[in-house]
Amino acid sequence: MSVYILCLILFCIGLYCVLRKRNIIKIIIGLGIIEYAINLFFVLVGYRTHGRAPILAKDQVISNMVDPIPQALVLTSIVIGLAVTALLVAIAIRIYEKYGTFDITKIRRLRG
Amino acid sequence: MKILPFFVIIPLSAAFLISLLGKKIKNFGDIIANLGTLSLLILSLNSVQLANAHKILVYKMGNWVPPIGICMVLDGLTSFMLVTVNLVSFLVAIYSISYMERYTDKYRFYTLFMLLLAGMNGIIVTGDLFNLFVFLEIASIASYALVAFGTEAEELEASFKYAVMGSVASSFILLAIALLYSYTSTLNMADISLVLSQKGRGMLINLVAILFLAGFGLKAALVPFHAWLPDAHPSAPAPISAMLSGVFIKVLGVYALCRVFFNILGVSSAISFALIILSIISMVVGAFLAIAQQDIKRMFAYSSISQIGYIIFAFGIGSPLAILGGLFHLFNHAVFKSLLFLNSGAIEYSTGTRDLKKLGGLNSQLPVTGYTGLLGSMSISGIPPFGGFWSKLIIIIAAIQAGYFLSAGVAILVSIVTLAYYLKFQSHTFFGKLNETRLKVKEVPLAMSLSMIILAIICVIAGFLLIPIFRPFLQNAVNVLLLGKGYKDAVFGAIR
């Protein structure tokens, strides 16, 4: 239970960073932290006490494997995080080239 | 039944082929993209017949029985959404042939466009919750890149804002899926619904519902979450604005919301209350902000927020008539909003500006754009006998039947405001005095006019979807949502 809460605290730190920080790179970092927290949560959910990794061995029968599905899902989720980060960094580099700053308060030609 | 995977295979292979060969062969992107979208349109029309004949069809991926493998589900709602998406995307693809000549690297545009389409089709046909998330991300990432396609400063800024908001929404959805997985230990939608009906609802399901509402609400741009839309949609190239406003927010927001709430979690009274409140605020705020805009595309973007409010409002009421009206309005809005965005693109293509103050009297110079724009505006502001009138009428009648008198009054009022700002659009753009410098402005190329004309015709005849011959198209979709948690029985029945 307490590990779930720690994991959600990590999620909230990321959320706080995205909502409050004014620097584009910091926002990207915040999104990364959110991503980590959710991946960790998924794997925590599938953990089994005294479990073994879900890989079969030749010479022994393993009965207490951890849940393999979250691991498969998290593999997908890690790659999604990488893809989003790469795209955001590319956009950030272009923004820096156009505006000469990473500060989001100075980048305001559009009104929301 | 074999056709289901092709809704994903065709756009994906088109995207891969275009990125491989598009640079070498001239016009390769145009040909492949148009052939791909045309075949998808034909397949989706075929799927309507199948859905009508069989009610529900399940395709087992790799021959694994659903809780183990991933399945695709074809039912009335699926075929309805498929027709909407693929119709609009086909016409937009025709339009892009000429319009995208203004941009460099056209083949990259087509690659991203087909990926966007693959993502949306994948969301619609899937029957697995995590798979829905994966395809949602494909569509979202493609749209982030497409918004920044012009690589001007404003476009990059809008794209960044949109990408951050979209990623936060995706992470909410993923967290909700993680919670739901740990509670039910399965990912198939029908199976989740089955387990939930055995275990009952608690605080956890409320948390999951809130997370889904926030996530899909962000994707659908309901009002507290709408800040990205008025920047992102106008910044994209006009065909992509049409896709984003026309179908993208409906598939990622409205369709996914409906599927999750109606068929998996079940709609509680708190949820429908929340939906109604959010949608009323969306309607009012979107409409009043739209009046103040001077940029044509920004006005349309705010108008999208307002119209999405109508659709969600109908689903919040939840009676059969309201759902019929909501789905019908969804179809109508997809048609006329993409038409209007294509019109704004045509105006920008010919005159080089989209500022209302600098335009005027274009009706003589751009007759096709002018008249199709007039039809679109009349339809969206609810003038009979266009499609938009009937769908709004149905929603308002349903609201009165269900006893939401105040909300119905607000809906009527917003409809009048809508008429006001589309009158402003018409009078500032197509009527009035022509600017001297624009005497040489010519009508847009054939491909662009053609797709606008077809969309305008659909706008006019959309009302016929309510007559008995075409009625099953809408009615099957309504039945799926009315089925509610009976969805799981239908899916498991179809597997056996």
Place this chain on the structure above:
Amino acid sequence: MELHLLLSFMVLAAIVAVEVEDLLSSVIAVGAVGLGLSMAFLILKAPDLAITQLVVEILCLIILIRATIKKDLLLIKDGRWFFNTTSTVLFIAIFLAFAYFALKELPNFGAPIMRVAKEYIERGLEKTGATNIVASIILDFRGYDTLGEATILFTAVMGVLAVMRKVGRIK
């Protein structure tokens, strides 16, 4: 126990990453969170994920450092800093409190239900022939997801190539 320590370390590193003024330090701190996550995966018996997370983290770090290097900035605080921060923290606190009660309904930590997973573990080898169950899930049972995942990366590459074009419009 070691899991708690590791998670606390990750939380601390995340706070440092969020609050430190220097961008390069911030990126390196987030690298520490990522490597901690990789170790947590190892403790949680997910070696596939540990490897993937490790290499992806290195790549992310290189890309992020590439974006931040030689780019300085001053963090400015706007006038309503206190009000905005308080409201954000309050919102997050409400979320956490709500989540605390909701999470009580989950199965206990260390005892997943494994309704579908049982099938994979018992019959994965005979059905797919792969001894790595995770590989058999991502490439056979749920191979369609992996197609989507590969497409996401493809989309991102296409997106980066499109966004980084020097000239967007033909004048």
Place this chain on the structure above:
Amino acid sequence: MKNKEVGMTLIVKTITRLTVGLILLYGIYIVLHGHLSPGGGFAGGVIIALSFIHLMLAFGKEVALRKLSESWASIFESLGAIMFLSIAVLGFIGGYFFLNFFIQKGKPFELFSAGIIPLCNIAISLKVGAGLFAIFAVLILFNKSGDK
């Protein structure tokens, strides 16, 4: 002499020359044994991309781009994607999309087993490696000309 200006110092270059081949080999090993041991197409693909990025960081962009240019990376990526999709589509010969259609060949615990899984791993690694390298090359190249 001018050649020495590009990239990092001599120490880094020597170490890189020694390690980069090993990293590449390790990546290929991880890909090929994806169905037997931890790892798989994604991890292996990223390692392969990292070996090229390593080369690029140590020797400057010209050396790495001579080995694998950006447009070739893009082509490899598309080829990998098409290969993966066609493996999935080939499942139709057994009647279903994504069917593992020659599962019967090979015994468990051997390198050549598990039907389409190793093939998919190879396709994914090709795609991921080339794709990430393309991203990185574009980001680096942009910086060069971005500074006027």
